[in-house]
Amino acid sequence: MKGKLLIILIMTFICSCGTKKEKKKEKFEYKRTKVEAVDNVDTDNPNKIKIILNSFDSMQYDKKIIQVENGKNIYLTLNHKGKIGKEFMGHNFVLLKKGINVDDFARKAVVAKKTDYIPIGDETLAYTKMIGGGETTTINFKAPEPGKYVFICSFPGHYNLMRGEFIVN
Numbered sequence: 038m039k040g041k042l043l044i045i046l047i048m049t050f051i052c053s054c055g056t057k058k059e060k061k062k063e064k065f066e067y068k069r070t071k072v073e074a075v076d077n078v079d080t081d082n083p084n085k086i087k088i089i090l091n092s093f094d095s096m097q098y099d100k101k102i103i104q105v106e107n108g109k110n111i112y113l114t115l116n117h118k119g120k121i122g123k124e125f126m127g128h129n130f131v132l133l134k135k136g137i138n139v140d141d142f143a144r145k146a147v148v149a150k151k152t153d154y155i156p157i158g159d160e161t162l163a164y165t166k167m168i169g170g171g172e173t174t175t176i177n178f179k180a181p182e183p184g185k186y187v188f189i190c191s192f193p194g195h196y197n198l199m200r201g202e203f204i205v206n
């Protein structure tokens with residue numbers, strides 16, 4: 038009888054620990070999310086553009102250039118086709134404002150783990166959350182004014198390989 042009670046007590050303890058952890062996760066919010074996450078995209082609407090960007094465990098995107106038209110409503114889906122979790126092989130899509138020095142931004146991002154590797158500041162036009170292998174995320178944002186922009190993955194050490202040009206015509 039005593040043994041049974043002890044087991045029940047241990048089980049309750051383990052269970053309560055588990056839920057505490059989950060609650061902590063839920064509480065975490067992205068501080069400066071300018072873009073909304075979306076699930077369904079009405080692709081029949083000509084003003085809406087759907088872009089799919091795939092990323093891999095090899096620290097690469099499948100696109101080096103993304104071209105869009107001025108003023109369009111962009112729905113960008115980032116897929117992580119790899120298997121490694123986001124702690125070790127996290128990927129995101131970060132679109133930098135014009136004139137931002139990529140190296141400086143990436144250096145600041147390395148120490149911005151608390152905010153999902155997006156440094157505090159006003160240097161981005163849009164960004165997704167960080168995802169790990171098998172995950173996917175979609176953001177919606179309006180195409181900025183015509184010009185050439187840079188997009189990167191801001192996970193430490195990734196931007197040299199994971200970067201591309203975002204061209205608005």
Ligand SMILES: [Cu+2]
Nearest residue numbers: 127128190195
């Ligand atoms: Cu990455």
